[in-house]
Amino acid sequence: MLFSIAASAPEKRRSRRLPKLLQHLLPGPRDGRPFPERRTAGGLRVALVALAIVVAIAAAPAQAQDEQPSWISRALGALNETTPVGLLERGERHAGAKGWFGDLWEGSQRNFRDGDAGLMLPFFTFHPAYKYPNRDDNNNFPYGVGYSRSVIDGKDNERLVYALAFSDSHYDFQPMLGWAWVARWPLFGSIKGGLGYAAFVTARADANYWPFPAILPLASIGTDRVAIYGTWIPTTEVLFFFARVTLPQNEGSPPVAGRAPPVGPFATGPGRGGSARTNLLYAGGGFVNTDASGIDTVASGNSWAPLAGYRHFFTDRLAMDVALSRSHHTLDLNGARLGDFDLLPLSVTAQYHLPAYHGFRMYAGAGIAYSRIAQQNMPGYSLSNDSFSPVLQAGANFPLSDTLVLTGGLTVNFARHQLYQDGSSQGTVKLAPVTFGLAVGYAF
Numbered sequence: 001m002l003f004s005i006a007a008s009a010p011e012k013r014r015s016r017r018l019p020k021l022l023q024h025l026l027p028g029p030r031d032g033r034p035f036p037e038r039r040t041a042g043g044l045r046v047a048l049v050a051l052a053i054v055v056a057i058a059a060a061p062a063q064a065q066d067e068q069p070s071w072i073s074r075a076l077g078a079l080n081e082t083t084p085v086g087l088l089e090r091g092e093r094h095a096g097a098k099g100w101f102g103d104l105w106e107g108s109q110r111n112f113r114d115g116d117a118g119l120m121l122p123f124f125t126f127h128p129a130y131k132y133p134n135r136d137d138n139n140n141f142p143y144g145v146g147y148s149r150s151v152i153d154g155k156d157n158e159r160l161v162y163a164l165a166f167s168d169s170h171y172d173f174q175p176m177l178g179w180a181w182v183a184r185w186p187l188f189g190s191i192k193g194g195l196g197y198a199a200f201v202t203a204r205a206d207a208n209y210w211p212f213p214a215i216l217p218l219a220s221i222g223t224d225r226v227a228i229y230g231t232w233i234p235t236t237e238v239l240f241f242f243a244r245v246t247l248p249q250n251e252g253s254p255p256v257a258g259r260a261p262p263v264g265p266f267a268t269g270p271g272r273g274g275s276a277r278t279n280l281l282y283a284g285g286g287f288v289n290t291d292a293s294g295i296d297t298v299a300s301g302n303s304w305a306p307l308a309g310y311r312h313f314f315t316d317r318l319a320m321d322v323a324l325s326r327s328h329h330t331l332d333l334n335g336a337r338l339g340d341f342d343l344l345p346l347s348v349t350a351q352y353h354l355p356a357y358h359g360f361r362m363y364a365g366a367g368i369a370y371s372r373i374a375q376q377n378m379p380g381y382s383l384s385n386d387s388f389s390p391v392l393q394a395g396a397n398f399p400l401s402d403t404l405v406l407t408g409g410l411t412v413n414f415a416r417h418q419l420y421q422d423g424s425s426q427g428t429v430k431l432a433p434v435t436f437g438l439a440v441g442y443a444f
Helices: 012-016 038-063 071-081 096-114
Strands: 116-126 144-152 158-167 173-188 191-202 212-222 226-233 238-245 279-289 303-313 318-325 327-333 336-353 361-377 381-383 386-399 404-413 416-421 424-430 434-443
Touching: 096 144, 096 158, 116 158, 116 361, 144 238, 144 361, 144 386, 144 404, 158 386, 173 212, 279 404, 303 327, 303 434, 318 361, 327 381, 336 381, 336 386, 336 404, 361 381, 361 404, 386 416
Parallel strands: none
Antiparallel strands: 116 144, 116 238, 144 158, 158 173, 173 191, 191 212, 212 226, 226 238, 279 303, 279 434, 303 318, 318 336, 327 336, 336 361, 361 386, 381 416, 386 404, 404 434, 416 424
């Protein structure tokens, strides 16, 4: 879970009258117990404090006109420099709150336009045992993918604009769009440590996917190209970790169109008489981790699976991918084996391929998946056959020759199937399959 709010001195009657959305800004215990009402008042206070900070920062440029600004004005001015506004020269900035929001937008655009493209990979969520006695039922591996544009400014501080999506603590899809600033200090060699913050807008299944903002502390360790980040969520005491990989950037090619085809993603290269190969047929295998949840004591087995797909590049960077796999799994409930079934997910995703580095190209993708349950062998029980859900991808390509390409990565699905016992629903099984795949493709 990425965001949670609690209050130390609740007023239960008052919290019941708060909007339902505020009661679900953050997830409660996964075992189905009611959401603690004491969190609602704290959530409202934190939201009001965050709003007050934004208003104060927006007003800081006007206060900075004073001949002897107060320490509060100086502090707000320094904080303002950590926002995207800090990328604008002082002579470019506009006065007033309206001007500040315009500068915020302009700074964000510059960060995105001038920054290096990077792949973001969430990899671990730590739920402390003293806070979460059911920690094994929570999702500790928030597989997903993100895209970032990072700028290292003149003070060696890091500025990020990013989009991120992953499987949250309840195995639900969670998207995020935000900004991060990290002040960095050299540790040894090219390794640097950093402290800063991440500000973002997110949405969660337990808040009915109503978007809400949040600000969290952020720590990092790494180099300009590869770094690991960690954030701490107050009151829930959860730690969330993710990585960023930014390889040296090569210039991309123009859209694959027109009479003179450019050098595309799978081409023999300029001056070698080759044309762009914009299609890729691939086949291989993968390991599928289902990690079922949604019903207490439900569990499912993992499996190997064949996989195949087709990928078409519209430009050097943008592609559409269609992939299919089939895996065999067991299903347990209350420690007893119910039987087994086959899982067939078909995914259609839009992919963005990062610039190449010595032929190696990372990519991020998102789209929709159709999951089919087949060959069920569970006497007295059954799973609903069909499910549509979001799907996320992260991976890389490497050309082995002019026509052969090695491709692989992970695919995160969010399949939901009803479990029935003699026709009576027992609840929703979240299979949450994560496929780690590797394949060889033919480019044409």
